[in-house]
Amino acid sequence: xxxxxxxTCVNDTLFPDTGRAVVRLLRRLGVxxxxxxxxxxxxxxxxNTGYRDEAVRLARRSVAxxxxxxxxxxxxxxxxxxxxxxxxxxxxxxxxxxxxxxxVVPKTYELTEFLVDVLGVTDVGAYFPHRVTYHPTCxxxxxxxxxxxxxxxxxxxxxxxxxxxxxxxxxxxxxxxxALKNADVSAAMCADKVRAVLDTGxxxxxAADNSCLMHIGGMLGRQRSGVRVTHLAxxxxxxxxxxxx
Amino acid sequence: MSVTFLGMPAERPFPRNAARAVxxxxxxxxxxxxxxxxxxxxxxVVAEAPDWAELREAGRAIKEHTLRNLDRYLVRLExxxxxxxxxxxxxxxxxxxxxxxxxxxxxxxxxxVVKVKSMATQEIGLNEALHxxxxxxxxxDLAELIVQLGDDRPSHILVPAIHRNRAEIREIFxxxxxxxxxxxxxxxxxxxxxxxxxxxxxxxxxxxxxxxAISGANFAIAETGTLVVLESEGNGRMCLxxxxxxxxxxxxxxxxxxxxDLEVFLQLLPRSSTGxxxxxxxxxxxxxxxxxxxxxxxxxxxxxxxxADEVGRQALRCIRCSACLNVCPVYERTGGHAYGxxxxxxxxxxxxxxxxxxxxxxxxxxxYASSLCxxxxxxxxxxxxxxxxxxxxxxxxxxxxxxxxxxxAAGWVFERSGRLARLQRAGGRLRRLMPRRLPGPLxxxxxxxxxxxxxxxxxxxxxxxxxxxxx
Numbered sequence: 001x002x003x004x005x006x007x008t009c010v011n012d013t014l015f016p017d018t019g020r021a022v023v024r025l026l027r028r029l030g031v032x033x034x035x036x037x038x039x040x041x042x043x044x045x046x047x048n049t050g051y052r053d054e055a056v057r058l059a060r061r062s063v064a065x066x067x068x069x070x071x072x073x074x075x076x077x078x079x080x081x082x083x084x085x086x087x088x089x090x091x092x093x094x095x096x097x098x099x100x101x102x103x104v105v106p107k108t109y110e111l112t113e114f115l116v117d118v119l120g121v122t123d124v125g126a127y128f129p130h131r132v133t134y135h136p137t138c139x140x141x142x143x144x145x146x147x148x149x150x151x152x153x154x155x156x157x158x159x160x161x162x163x164x165x166x167x168x169x170x171x172x173x174x175x176x177x178x179a180l181k182n183a184d185v186s187a188a189m190c191a192d193k194v195r196a197v198l199d200t201g202x203x204x205x206x207a208a209d210n211s212c213l214m215h216i217g218g219m220l221g222r223q224r225s226g227v228r229v230t231h232l233a234x235x236x237x238x239x240x241x242x243x244x245x
Numbered sequence: 246m247s248v249t250f251l252g253m254p255a256e257r258p259f260p261r262n263a264a265r266a267v268x269x270x271x272x273x274x275x276x277x278x279x280x281x282x283x284x285x286x287x288x289x290v291v292a293e294a295p296d297w298a299e300l301r302e303a304g305r306a307i308k309e310h311t312l313r314n315l316d317r318y319l320v321r322l323e324x325x326x327x328x329x330x331x332x333x334x335x336x337x338x339x340x341x342x343x344x345x346x347x348x349x350x351x352x353x354x355x356x357x358v359v360k361v362k363s364m365a366t367q368e369i370g371l372n373e374a375l376h377x378x379x380x381x382x383x384x385x386d387l388a389e390l391i392v393q394l395g396d397d398r399p400s401h402i403l404v405p406a407i408h409r410n411r412a413e414i415r416e417i418f419x420x421x422x423x424x425x426x427x428x429x430x431x432x433x434x435x436x437x438x439x440x441x442x443x444x445x446x447x448x449x450x451x452x453x454x455x456x457x458a459i460s461g462a463n464f465a466i467a468e469t470g471t472l473v474v475l476e477s478e479g480n481g482r483m484c485l486x487x488x489x490x491x492x493x494x495x496x497x498x499x500x501x502x503x504x505x506d507l508e509v510f511l512q513l514l515p516r517s518s519t520g521x522x523x524x525x526x527x528x529x530x531x532x533x534x535x536x537x538x539x540x541x542x543x544x545x546x547x548x549x550x551x552x553a554d555e556v557g558r559q560a561l562r563c564i565r566c567s568a569c570l571n572v573c574p575v576y577e578r579t580g581g582h583a584y585g586x587x588x589x590x591x592x593x594x595x596x597x598x599x600x601x602x603x604x605x606x607x608x609x610x611x612x613y614a615s616s617l618c619x620x621x622x623x624x625x626x627x628x629x630x631x632x633x634x635x636x637x638x639x640x641x642x643x644x645x646x647x648x649x650x651x652x653x654a655a656g657w658v659f660e661r662s663g664r665l666a667r668l669q670r671a672g673g674r675l676r677r678l679m680p681r682r683l684p685g686p687l688x689x690x691x692x693x694x695x696x697x698x699x700x701x702x703x704x705x706x707x708x709x710x711x712x713x714x715x716x
Contacts, residue, residue, distance in 0.1 A: 009659065012704040013669050016696050019704035023714055035708050040659040046652060048617060050639030054656040061660070086636075142619035171574045175616025182614065183689025184264040187272075188578045189616070190694070218694030 004069040005033040006062070006108075008079045008210075009041035011231075015210045021108050021237035022075050024237060028237075029119055033073060036066040044082040047090070049177045059083075059090050063100040071118060072108045077140025077208045080110040087145060110140065110208060111233055112149040122152050127240045129159030133202035134232075135193070135216065137209040138171050150208055150232055157235060163200045167192075174215035187219075194219050197227060205229045258610035261709065262583035272408055276580050279407045283571045286520025287624070294516065299383055303509045305628040308562035311502055312430065312552060313323050318500045319543065320469040325470025329532025331539040336494075339369030342544050344372060346492055347378045349540050350672075351492050355380075355457045361474060362386035363461030364402060364565055365494045365544055367587040371459070382459065383451050385480040387444050394421040400581030400589060403518050404565040411435040418443050421710070449479060458484040462495045463564065464510060468503040471531045472541070475514055475524045485528050490538045497543050498561040510564065513626040517566035527584040527696065547600035556637040560595045562627040567592075568622035569631060575614055591621035595634040603642055612638035647686070662705070669703035676701065 003026070007019040026033050043058030065115050066072050074080040084105050091101040115121050134154060140146045145187070154162050173179065173189025193216055197205050205220070207213050217229035256262070266272060270396030291297050311318055319616050323333040336342035350358055352455070360366065360376070360382050372382040373395075384393040392399050395417040399405030415435040422429040422443070427450050429443045460481070464473040472493055485491060501507070515524040532540035552558050564633040570576045570590030585607045586597040594611045603609045612635050615621075621631040642650075658664045676699040682691045690696070702710070710716075 007704050009665070013665075013672070014699065016700050016702060016704035016707055018355060020707060020714065023708075027714070033713075035705070037705065038662050040662050040665050043659075046656060048636055048639070049648075049652065050612075050636070050642055050644060051639040051652050051656070054652060057656065058659055089633075108407055132379075138616070138618040138620075142623055169620075171616050171618035171620070173574070173616060175618070178613065178616045180689045181610075182260045182575070183692065184260065184261060184267050184574055185578050186616070186689075187693040188267045189574050213698050215694065217691070218696065221695040222693060 001031070001070045002068075003031055003033045004066050004072045005035050006039055006042075006066060006072050006074045006079070006083075007035065008074065008076045010211050010214075011075060014214070015231065018075055018210055018231040018233050021227050021231070021233040022073065024242075025124060025233060025237040026073070028117075028239075029121060029124065031119070034069070035064040042079045042082045043090075044079060044086070045176050047082065052090070053084075056090050059087050059101070060097055061221060063087065063097070063104045064178045066104050066108075067100050070107065071114060073111055073114045074108060075111045075208070075231065076210065077110050077137050077144055077146060078211060080108055080113075081139040081143030083108045110144060110146060112146055112153055112208060113144075115153060115236075116149045123156035124153065126157040126236045126238055128235045128238045130204050130205055131161045131163060131200075131202045132204045132235065133163050133165045133197060133200045134168070135165055135172065135197075135207045135212065136168055136204060137207050137212045139169055140208045141169055146208065153236060154206075154232070155228050158240075160235070163202050165200055165205075166196045168196075172212050172216050174212045176211070179215060186215075190215060190219050194223065196223070198225060203236075205226060206235055208228050210230050256585050256607055259583055259585070259614045260605045260610060262607075263614070264581040264583065266579040266583050270513070271410075272580055273578065275408055275410050276577055279404065280571045280577045283404075283520055287517060287568055287571065288520075288676055290516045290520050290522055291624075294512070300509055300512055301626055301628055302624055304513045304564075305562065307501065307506050307509060308564075308627050309559075311500060312498065312558065312561055315497065315500070315552065318499060318542070321444045321467040322465055322470060322500050323543075325467065326532060326539075326541050327470075329470045331470065331532040331541055334540060334542045336542055336544050336546070337385070338546050339544075342369050342494055342542050342546070343371055343374035345542050346494065347375055347380065349490070349492055350375065350380050350457055351378065355384065355455075355459055355490075357381050357455050358457040358459050359383050359385050359451055359484045359488065360389070361458065361460035361484045362389050362405075362476070363459070363494065364587060365461045365496050366459060367399065368496075369494070369544065369546060371494065373612075383455070385448050385451065385477055385484055385689065387480070390444060391417055394418065394425060396421075398582060399587065401567060401570060402565050402590070402592075403570075407471070408582070411437060411440060414440055422447055422508070448483075452480075452483045452487050456488050457490045457492070458488040460485060460491065460493045462493050462499055463514065464507065465495055465500045466502075466504055466507070467500050469531055471504070471529050473507065474526075474528045475511075476526045476528070477519060477524055479526050482528050484528050485530060490540070491530075491533075492540045492542065494542045494544055497548055498544055498563075514564055514566055517564075517568040517624070517626040521709055551596075551599045554599065557595065557599050557634055559629050560592065560599060560634060562594065562629055563592050564627060565592075566626055568624040568626065572620045572624050573615075574618060575616065579614075584614065586611075591615060591631045592629070595629075595631055595638065598638055598642075603638075609642050612642055666703065670706065672699045673701050673703065675699075
């Protein structure tokens, strides 16, 4: 099986540990992922801010880089949702771009989907002795319907104490450029999310999207709360003998 | 193109209205409590309906079919209403509808009318237009009464006074009821039963002496010419039955082809709106009864233009249940006034810019009044994909130049992976110089949140250096 890692521009640039964790986790499970060097950004920021032409150009680039693989693994529910939900609309009904999109879309998996549905694994042999809570990001939850896959994986992690997050399904207020264009509302939403996280008494907040974690973590950090945020992949990659880094 | 009026003046852009609203702690508390209560009620009555997904699909399909054949069904509705003894009037915009209604009221010789809660008449500013003609319109829905007495604006489709708590309502009643009719009792408390009793006594007097009523309608059945109003209080039923003349102002998208279609919508609407299995009062009337007069004013006011838009026209499926408002994390924190339209919340964010255009700063900002979290789409009983319409409207909105420049720069970087790699390396080298606070519009982030640390090495450079961790 030829597997491509679509690491996403946010992880590539700001959270390389997450990309490294995915590579090592998959290797431990017997999958050698390829990193197609031409990939950059899926185009979601442009599409959702109203820059359709730029989004189309970036979508074209992305499917050109990703086509031909048996599976494309994306450690982001949001970027996976962009490819699966928005690319068909951007590509139109016919032509080479539409063909490429039709080829890539059914093979695109968010990380936990790839682990649970394609590899059929729920116990990835991880060890993470911490109190953890999980925030299901909007696009993971309502976009691509990850369901309980992330929780199923987390429950199998040795040493991990999973605590439920009250109001988990509510948006953290990130929303890409929403956080800048409507900064006051975004911050108000984030403050409520932060309070819910603190109420759990967890040491670590995890999610399938680093962009939302960057948002919530930014406020947790500003408040000197001592709670850290970590992408799900980094927890699943940790073992008794090897951490992430 | 003429500008469609939606009952409220276009003001400052949404983010500025919202910034003021989120600082109002009383408003935040009232909204949080109210939306969460209705949200939980809706969730429980929807969960108990085993065929909810099928009902939702049926609702979507019926509305879609009707909108595709609207010309046919509207003519059929006109024929059926006329055959039953009613009169049908067509209004291209709000002004025309207001003129028609004012003319009909004047023809009766009356100067007072009672009103059933109606979004369409708020949309066209009917009360204000009647006032200019010397006609006083009395709102009889309890929440609308609170809004009218308080010289306030509605902030929710279903619960117009959602921004008020009972202590505020007591004050409004005690102070202003006397100016509109029977005064509130001197010893009025803020107990809900006492407030309801004061409103009941005030309104009963009004019902018994007013000869003309104005309503909207939830549905208009083309097959039979029947109009349908769903409500909770029974005040609507009073207006619909007691006065001699009834005038109903109804948006053209409210038509349903046949009587049996109500089977679907009488289940979808109450469960989605008030979170009830069935609403207390469902009033239906066909034409006019003996000795009474019935007028139906069919209102376009921008709807035909929306119908022409392939993506946006799904907004016309809306049955005004307000489930999307109650579940929206943005609405919960800003309330309805920030949207500057009688249609607030997610549905307002897609309906208002389509009906009114994106000429004002406010209307251009509405498609961005969402984090695209998708909760609205999930609860919509007629499956309006609000996030997709928002994204489509954003693509058509004119963008400010600093943003255009930023987006163009980002697009240029992402166009070549080499450019991205060089930028990442520059960022890695300058990481210690990263400011804690960002300037300009980017400061919205750093006012309340730390920035992430820029790593020394990007993922792609790590991959190249270590051959994907194999070296």
